[in-house]
Amino acid sequence: MLGELTDQQMDELLKKQVTGRLGCHADGLTYVVPVNYTYDGKHIYAHSAEGMKVNLMRKNPEVCFEVDNIENIFKWESVILWGRFEEIEGVDEQQRVMQGIIHRLMPLAEKPDSHPSHGITANDSDIGTRIDLVIYRIVITKRTGRFERD
Template identity: 55%
Template sequence: MLGELNMEMINELLRTQLIGRLGTYADGVVSIVPVNFSYDGAYIYAHSQRGLKINSMRKNPNVCFEVDKIENLFNWQCVVCWGMFEEITDISESEHAMKKIIQSIEPYLSEAENAHPSHGIVDVSSEIGTTTEIIIYKIKVTKKTGRFEYRASS
């Protein structure tokens, strides 16, 4: 059975997934990259170092974001969102956003005492970094849609 996800199902998928794909376009180049993220019902929060993704969003803040949950070829859910990139420059808002991202990642981390989701940026998971330029951003979601396929096991 193929169908459309309702808004509750769309929001649940966005709240519970760890990795999404961010689509950007600038200077004639389309790019899709995986990102760790957190979703709060209005914004998608993520971070990056400077590169193609950040440069593209600074030039053209209109983005697309996709997340899916795939059990197998016949049992899956997919959400596509459109929105606007907003770079977070306020230190308090940056810390708040990074904590949201870290909280969404922590359940998937190793049990090792020194494991944290900083991706090598800092030594302590609650810090946002001082030596590497980390760019924290949010996407104001303006439109969402979702589809699914479900086929009961026989």
Template identity: 55%
Template sequence: MLRELNDTQIEELLKDQVIGRIGCHSEKTMYVVPVNYVYDGANIYCHSAKGMKIDMMRENPEVCFEVDKIKDITNWQSVIAWGKFEEIQDLDEKQKVLQKLVDRITPYIMDDSVTREHGFVDEESDVGTKVELIMYKIIVSKKTGRFENR
């Protein structure tokens, strides 16, 4: 039976997961793409190189974010959040967000194939010097969640 997650369960799922999906829309095109993220209880923080996703969110900052945890077809949880894309310009804030992302993602790295294109740098002062790394947040305005557990 499909049921709703309560606010606590929604927060736990958003904080627990590492990969979510951003949905954006611009010029009659919809685009959904997976991203690594960190959630702090108010904002979802991500990074990216310049590309279609960034171009679209700059054009239309209203986005949707989805995260799920799936055990099997009848045992899963899913959260959808709506919010506004905001690019982070301040270098100090960029460095802090990047460090949070690195700290969150590092335990899941299986080998040394992760490159600077993934946003990992040797020193905090290297942020943005090797690859144009765009740091951004989604300012969450609404969240909902569903689950099934049989």
């Protein structure tokens, strides 16, 4: 049976998952990449080093984001949302968002010496010295959710 997720079910899926797929588009190039994130009920929060994804979102802040939970080919649920990329500039808000990301991701780390920017740099100490971190939110403007159950 195919169906639509309720608002509550979409919120639950967005809060339960930690990795989604971010789609961005500019200059004739579409780019989809997995990102770790947190969700507060209104926004998706994430971080990244400077690179293709950030450059594309700066040129065109309209993005798409997808999260799913797939148990098997006939039992899955998915949320797709659209929104606007916004860089977080204030130091206090950057710290608050990073603490949220750390608290959400670190309990899932397999190695006790891991850090939340492991995909960006091998060393936590590189952040802010060798590599600048871009902390951002997606302001959600529209979303839809679907499921299939056997």
